Amino acid sequence: MDALVIVGIVVVVAIAVGIYLWATYNALVTLNVRVDEAWSDITVQLKRRADLIPNLIETVKGYAAHESKVFEQVTKARAAALGAGDPSSAAAAENMMQSALKSIFAVAEAYPQLQASQNFLELQSELVDTEDKIQASRRFYNGGVRELNTKIQLFPNTLFAKNLGFSSRDFFEVEDAAAIASAPRVQF
Helix, strand or coil: CHHHHHHHHHHHHHHHHHHHHHHHHHHHHHHHHHHHHHHHHHHHHHHHHHHHHHHHHHHHHHHCCCCHHHHHHHHHHHHHHHHCCCHHHHHHHHHHHHHHHHHHHHHHHCCHHHHHCHHHHHHHHHHHHHHHHHHHHHHHHHHHHHHHHHHHHCCCHHHHCCCCCCCCCCCCCCCCHHHHCCCCCCCC
16 A cells, blocks of 8 residues: 555656656747747848838938948848857847947938938938837847746756757847937938
8 A cells, every 4th residue: 555655656756847847848938939939030120120221321312422431330220130150150240330320320411401301301200110129139139038047047957058059148238328328310
């Protein structure tokens, strides 16, 4: 009788551990997919912004053709943003892009005709909208990363999460947070 009770307890404990592992694994998979989805959202918005940049450059070029250095900086920043494959390289590209956009808007301030151009105003509005969407996507991504990293680091999950192929993810952080705290603004 005692052996039967011990076997019963072992079976119940094994079932409980199995259910716990199953539920934790599924939760980790869900969080991992959520982080991947959020990263995809960020790349979509970065691509959208990168697609707006050539139109913005062409519009400004028509008024300020001699500002070639600014246009080169923007082109380099755009290429870096498109080539970013992970949060750390995207953060570095984000810093370059913010600096380049500030430069192009500074050039635009010197040309009243450009400031009155409907095309320029529409591009500027689209860019501000895209910057807002990038910020929202970053917040969603970082929230997902926070949840995943917390779940992985909690005991007893930390004992087996890495063995199941789950690892902590990097936050999308930029070196100069003040530079991207708000969308680029140009006052006319």
